[in-house]
Amino acid sequence: MQLAPEIVYPLYLAAASDSQESVTKRGEELLKRKASAVNLEDSNLMKKLFTLFNGTASPENIAAELKVAPAHSSLRVRLMGVFCRSIAAANAFPYTLQCIFGCIYGNGTTSRLKQLGMEFTVWVFKHAANDQLKLIGPVILSGILRSLDGSSTTEADSSSRDIKIFAYQAIGLLATRMPNLF
Secondary structure: OOHHHHHHHHHEEEEEOOHHHHHHHHHHHHHHHHHHOOOOOHHHHHHHHHHHHHOOOHHHHHHHHOOOOOOOOOHHHHHHHHHOOOOHOOOOOHHHHHHHHHHHHHHOOOOHHHHHHHHHHHHHHHOOHHHHHHHHHHHHHHHHHHHHHOOOOOOOOOOOHHHHHHHHHHHHHHHHHHHOOO
């Protein structure tokens, strides 16, 4: 019996992001062979992947055996690549908001995750439904502006430049879709 790709996809993604090379190779092989037909527009799959990314939202209300810790950074990087290809992910409020702020401001974030968080913000601003955008647009905009205000104008590394490029691109997209915010 073969399981549906949406069921095994999170497991294979996690394996492909493992620190042991043999596990990583097998995970990548299984992703290609068994999960290539995964439906990235499946909202239940996106909820599972966001839970992997963010962990459980309010751990105090959840039994210990059901709590999920946020994924390690290599799995988070891989998950961001998935989110940036899914319109369902762009419309998965409040997970989208938690993910973006986790990338940009979260504990243990990296410059790569900050960059991917801004890239995902552009994706969300481009593909989110208007009712979703009305909810998250102003909140994300204030976060982007805060991050731009706090950044140095002399940051020369390519990652900082890329983060700023995506930030300004996101602001431009939001201005096009929600001009009343400006």
